[in-house]
Amino acid sequence: MPGVEGFMYPNEVELQWSVLIVLYPFLTGLVAGAFILASLERVFQVQAVKPTYRLALLTALAFLLVAPMPLQLHLGRPERSFEMYLTPHRTSAMAMFGFVYLWYLMAVLVVEIWLDYRRDIVLMAQSSTGWKRWFYGALTLGSNNISERALHIDERAGWLITLIGIPSAFLLHGYVGFIFGSIKANPWWSTPLMPVVFLFSAMVSGIALVLLLYMLSMRLRKQPIDMRCVDTVASYLFYTFVIDFSMEMLDLIHRIYESDESFRSLDFMVHTKLYLSHIVIQIALGTLLPIALLAVTQVIHLDENTRKRIYVLAGCLTLMGIFAMRWNVVIGGQLFSKSFLGYTTYKMGLVTREGLLTAVALTILPFLILWVLVKLLPPWPQATPERTAA
Amino acid sequence: MNITRRHLLWLLPAAAVAWEHVLAGTPEASPNYQTSQHWWAMLIDLPNCIGCGNCVRACQAENDVPDGYFRTWVERYHVADWRLETPQVDSPDGGKHGFPPAKEEGGKNFFVPKMCNHCADSPCTQVCPVGATFISPDGVVLVDKTYCLGCRYCVQACPYGCRFIHPKTNTAEKCTLCYHRITKGLTTACCEACPTGARKLANLRDPKDPIHEFLKTHSVQVLKPHMATYAKVYYNGLDGSVR
């Protein structure tokens, strides 16, 4: 059979989950990571990262809006997806998706953004004309109260929402790791470390993305980059990455040591079919190199421009590496036979519903949405004074 | 054929009556069928399997299984000496047209038919997000194809590789233990077509079912027992090399 080496169960030859299912955890991971970064300032009072706060929230929202799209497109019967809301099966981690997503979108992210922007929304509703007046007016929910007391209440409520939002973000992305980690039939996926690894790699990717977007935005706006801010963000990126890498290495070492029935088959797969995506792209270029680059900035004092270049390079490599990690988990988990006697090949379509072009389009879309959001809800202080501290 | 027209005069009405309950569309019209009296299982007697592929063809004919996908299939094993962990296995087109002559005579060679194990604690029904796949009250794991989303989670969760997505309906599909036949007093298509009795449908709730005696007098195994799926397809003579 073309593309098959050794023996595969006849129904296993075709892959079930495509590049879109690789993209979905990547997108929700960026959401969770961006939100955790935002919560650093709000809950843990890390003042240094404040310049990225609103941008991180808008980034999270842009990516969260796109996140269900790869799922819809991959379903055999997308018109029935609402059934997850009607009759969710309580034993299925996937059934949680609809509710966790809706909770996180509406009760956490949208509310937090609304509370933080409410003063600006009211002012913009009062000062704009035409459809914008109508739009911002609707967002005010009919309340124009921006007195000091009201804003103080917003501040407290927002703090509470962010506090709830942190475990919610963990849940939003952790459950995806659990979807894979709880499948006993697939030894590449089945490990209690899976939700942990997913979560930490999500945080890494989200922090890297916000770092890059902040630097890019300041560049586009011809504004100076707050170095204290990016230095702090980069240090969080570094430490989170070290934890993430440690978790992945723990899983790997454990596998090699225990050497259960699946090990030889998986080991062979990693050294052959997954060599480029796993060893080269994910581990060498996507993890070890950015960690090394960031470690240098943490240990040696370098001048501003060098640090900026390192951060940009490390950030891009990180995003590439985390995407490769999702690829290696999802696609890698389907390339080997559950008989441990064979391998198949992933034939990715180009212009098909689940093909490469769709994946590229869905990756670009969040940036377009973010651009619109930034225009509607500017993250940077305008002429108006900053929000009063708690 | 020696049937004359005269024979047909009484034969046809008799056949029609006997056939009526078979053609009846619902279990209610086969009034004797009670789900509570049945807990379906299958016995596969491996020393009797000759790898003819009748079961695979019969299943396809009975259930309109699309080409390239298999509700049941037959694997051929070649085990060299003591190397149980690395058998050579092949299943050309699922064994649908039998097998070409084995290249090696040495070692141990045998056939293993595979199918859905209708697990009593199935991981596939556990992961279905909407309840489109389930175990019936009489022990058959089924798919409601009007409700299935085609998310493919159940296909990933099955340790035995018995599920697939139907290319036309885009919903999950697998062996139904010929539910439409067994609820009418017939046996499954694969058992009907098996020439050597290697496959036998069993009702574990029927004390008179021959499986009880068989289980007492033979060493039987299920596939991947460490997965604790409580599979109900019992194999007699399952070699340790079978994956």
Add this chain to the structure above:
Amino acid sequence: MNLFRDAGHLFRLAAVFVAGLAFFLVVRGFLVPKTFGEYGHYRGAALEEIAARPVNFAGHQSCETCHAEIAEKKGGGKHVHVNCEACHGPQAKHADDPGSIQPAKLDTAVLCVRCHEANAAKPKNFPQVVSADHSNGLACDTCHQPHSPAIESGGAK
């Protein structure tokens, strides 16, 4: 009083959420299939629908109702446990309308070798031959009566 004035927007927000939840519950009531949950977390009507599929194999008992002499001949021979449709294929349509639908004539050159062609993986005590050496290209039913094929026990033609 002051609290309501200064937190009024939060109450409005809460009202939006409550309205959304209520709307969802109402719509859900209409959309959940009626038989869902009857026997378990699935649509109860699915059981009857799946059971209502038409059958394609009649089952050997239906065949034997009409073809009693064939059944008797088979009963005395080596093929006693080989059901009719194992060779003849699905015949439910024929059983339903025997007069107008006739089963196709079988080609023994293709049919018999499926089971009886020698293969190392077949059980040692199962009758199998290398057909090229055994029959030299002749069709199997030249010498063997398919319903009672063993030549010694009177199955020869």
